[in-house]
Amino acid sequence: MYGLIFLYLAGLAVASIDNNKAYDSPSFKAPQLAHRRGEIRKNHKRWEYYDGKIDFPWGIASGDPLSDSVILWTHPLPSTEDPRPVCLEYQVSKNPDDWSNIVASDQVWTTQDVDYSYKVEPTGLERKTTYYYRFVNCAHESNVSPVGKFKITPEEDDDEIDKLALGVFSCSNYPYGFFNAYANAAKRDAIDYVVHLGDYIYEYQADGCKEARHCYGDGQSMRVKTYIPEPNHEIFSLEDYRTRYKSWRSDADLQALHQSHAWQLIWEDHEVANNTWKAGSADSNDTVAGTYYNVSFTEKKANALKAYFEWLPIRTVDADDGLRIWRNFKFGTLADLIMLDMRQYNRDLTDLYYNTDEIRLLREDEHRSLMGGRQEKWFYDRLKNASERGCQWKIIGQQIVFANFAANNIAAWKGDNPDAWTGYEANRQRMLNTISENNIDNVIVISGDSHANWVSDITWENRTGYNTVTGDGALAVKFAGTAVSSPSSWGYNNTLNGYFELYLTRSEATAVYYGINDVRTHNAEERVLATFVVEDKANKLQRPVAGGQLTGGALAQRG
Numbered sequence: 001m002y003g004l005i006f007l008y009l010a011g012l013a014v015a016s017i018d019n020n021k022a023y024d025s026p027s028f029k030a031p032q033l034a035h036r037r038g039e040i041r042k043n044h045k046r047w048e049y050y051d052g053k054i055d056f057p058w059g060i061a062s063g064d065p066l067s068d069s070v071i072l073w074t075h076p077l078p079s080t081e082d083p084r085p086v087c088l089e090y091q092v093s094k095n096p097d098d099w100s101n102i103v104a105s106d107q108v109w110t111t112q113d114v115d116y117s118y119k120v121e122p123t124g125l126e127r128k129t130t131y132y133y134r135f136v137n138c139a140h141e142s143n144v145s146p147v148g149k150f151k152i153t154p155e156e157d158d159d160e161i162d163k164l165a166l167g168v169f170s171c172s173n174y175p176y177g178f179f180n181a182y183a184n185a186a187k188r189d190a191i192d193y194v195v196h197l198g199d200y201i202y203e204y205q206a207d208g209c210k211e212a213r214h215c216y217g218d219g220q221s222m223r224v225k226t227y228i229p230e231p232n233h234e235i236f237s238l239e240d241y242r243t244r245y246k247s248w249r250s251d252a253d254l255q256a257l258h259q260s261h262a263w264q265l266i267w268e269d270h271e272v273a274n275n276t277w278k279a280g281s282a283d284s285n286d287t288v289a290g291t292y293y294n295v296s297f298t299e300k301k302a303n304a305l306k307a308y309f310e311w312l313p314i315r316t317v318d319a320d321d322g323l324r325i326w327r328n329f330k331f332g333t334l335a336d337l338i339m340l341d342m343r344q345y346n347r348d349l350t351d352l353y354y355n356t357d358e359i360r361l362l363r364e365d366e367h368r369s370l371m372g373g374r375q376e377k378w379f380y381d382r383l384k385n386a387s388e389r390g391c392q393w394k395i396i397g398q399q400i401v402f403a404n405f406a407a408n409n410i411a412a413w414k415g416d417n418p419d420a421w422t423g424y425e426a427n428r429q430r431m432l433n434t435i436s437e438n439n440i441d442n443v444i445v446i447s448g449d450s451h452a453n454w455v456s457d458i459t460w461e462n463r464t465g466y467n468t469v470t471g472d473g474a475l476a477v478k479f480a481g482t483a484v485s486s487p488s489s490w491g492y493n494n495t496l497n498g499y500f501e502l503y504l505t506r507s508e509a510t511a512v513y514y515g516i517n518d519v520r521t522h523n524a525e526e527r528v529l530a531t532f533v534v535e536d537k538a539n540k541l542q543r544p545v546a547g548g549q550l551t552g553g554a555l556a557q558r559g
């Protein structure tokens with residue numbers, strides 16, 4: 001009887017779907033994308049929710065930390081099919097062993113409409129504080145999720161913060177290898193936050209192995225020998241994308257890194273389709289559906305982005321602009337992390353393989369943009385603003401490789417790659433102009449996408465004023481990281497996977513590149529490939545580059 005009264009009161013007083021941000025995926029103002037809370041509410045009695053056992057097979061996650069709030073995520077699985085909402089209480093505490101002093105909590109529902117995704121935002125948290133969180137079944141207080149950890153950021157004008165460490169990851173292709181990179185970073189726990197630059201999932205058929213270089217031995221990708229991610233075809237419907245996220249998130253290593261750190265993510269092309277631009281991808285657009293499915297590109301994209309917002313701990317940035325994920329994170333006056341979207345937002349036509357020559361002809365076109373005018377303006381304003389505020393490091397988190405490999409004569413990278421910055425020279429020039437004209441120091445561009453590590457000074461395309469030996473005259477520095485597990489363009493090989501960690505202090509920025517020895521098995525081996533230092537206001541790699549010491553790869557000086 002007591003239990004019933006408690007349930008009734010809890011249901012009446014607080015629990016509802018209102019505070020579950022999964023229904024905003026991505027924005028409540030975009031009816032074709034978001035779920036209609038009003039209609040969903042009508043289908044459920046306010047006091048009735050599922051009272052059986054709940055499992056947490058896809059773990060827990062936190063993300064997008066600010067100086068007073070964070071996004072918490074989980075995805076409960078009721079142990080029996082039941083039409084009623086599932087009610088979870090999220091709890092935030094400063095002590096992982098003491099849940100009697102809860103600093104933030106709420107009972108929030110999730111339903112089948114969002115496939116039981118659960119995304120909440122505790123507020124009123126203290127800046128620069130480490131917190132722990134968990135989710136409790138409202139109907140059974142002993143039915144609890146694992147405990148996760150996150151850090152709240154400093155306030156924008158905090159000038160006491162003197163160190164920050166980011167783990168930078170990209171291109172995590174489950175069937176091609178184990179997520180040893182995630183496991184190692186979680187275990188070493190040297191970073192404050194995880195930054196993921198996209199290709200978090202892949203949309204194509206998991207054991208498709210379309211390209212020989214992506215296959216191993218018997219024509220199969222590595223991991224599918226033991227597990228083929230669901231569904232076993234290229235994904236296009238909302239259900240498909242949700243199912244694919246479930247496959248990825250069933251991985252214990254990925255769960256471990258989500259549990260141990262708050263993430264800041266941006267998407268790339270494969271969260272939607274291969275080589276996307278604003279109105280299409282390599283194999284589809286709104287006149288021709290893809291090779292493996294029947295929906296238009298726009299519909300596929302809407303499904304993909306909806307599932308992304310349901311499954312990842314990311315905020316709605318602008319309710320009037322459901323496509324927007326470009327946003328920034330401020331770490332006092334030490335660093336700004338400016339996260340951009342070069343793929344899904346407003347990118348002009350890219351290389352779709354059948355049009356490569358045409359795109360090469362358009363490379364210099366001044367109207368071409370990777371970001372679209374609105375995002376570009378915001379980006380340059382943020383750069384200038386960070387500089388004027390006296391914010392030291394400006395970290396530009398974006399998807400694609402910045403260097404011009406053709407100019408650098410790196411033949412292995414298929415000459416120029418018009419799907420990267422090289423296909424959008426005017427956009428590159430506008431960014432460099434902004435840095436140069438405003439004398440903005442300490443800009444570091446970080447990238448994923450290419451499944452290889454690339455480190456360089458950033459200069460004008462024509463190298464004006466740049467000394468290749470000393471690095472003097474450079475405008476900024478670029479750190480691109482290899483894939484967590486996606487195969488490299490150089491073949492499926494050991495030590496080509498990994499990630500890097502970026503350590504920022506008042507005197508220098510240090511990038512430590514980790515190589516994963518083998519993603520074909522689940523193992524904890526990794527080694528430091530190289531360590532690069534950028535001194536405050538130097539705007540170039542410290543010489544000798546990498547201290548002259550590498551355990552993998554090569555240093556090249558190019559004129």
Ligand SMILES: *[C@@H]1O[C@H](CO)[C@@H](O)[C@H](O)[C@H]1NC(C)=O
Pocket residue numbers: 204210211274275282283352353
């Ligand atoms: C992307 O599309 C190109 C051109 O159709 C193809 O060669 C490549 O294999 C595709 N990549 C993937 C990962 O499907």
Ligand SMILES: *[C@@H]1O[C@H](CO)[C@@H](O)[C@H](O)[C@H]1NC(C)=O
Pocket residue numbers: 280282283284285286287288
């Ligand atoms: C759509 O894609 C097909 C090939 O997949 C291509 O032939 C066609 O030109 C594209 N249409 C537009 C409008 O881009």
Ligand SMILES: *[C@@H]1O[C@H](CO)[C@@H](O)[C@H](O)[C@H]1NC(C)=O
Pocket residue numbers: 292293294
């Ligand atoms: C696409 O449409 C064809 C013809 O209607 C149908 O046979 C096929 O099953 C559909 N494919 C998918 C993936 O829905």
Ligand SMILES: *[C@@H]1O[C@H](CO)[C@@H](O)[C@H](O)[C@H]1NC(C)=O
Pocket residue numbers: 385386388389
């Ligand atoms: C920087 O931007 C913030 C927030 O948009 C604004 O309040 C502040 O005045 C700007 N500062 C400078 C120096 O432009």
Ligand SMILES: *[C@@H]1O[C@H](CO)[C@@H](O)[C@H](O)[C@H]1NC(C)=O
Pocket residue numbers: 460461462463464
């Ligand atoms: C090189 O490019 C910069 C930036 O566009 C320009 O200011 C400079 O004049 C160019 N130098 C030469 C020698 O073309």
Ligand SMILES: *[C@@H]1O[C@H](CO)[C@@H](O)[C@H](O)[C@H]1NC(C)=O
Pocket residue numbers: 490491492493494
């Ligand atoms: C794998 O990498 C090693 C060392 O870099 C290289 O010698 C070898 O040729 C590579 N194998 C393949 C198949 O690419």
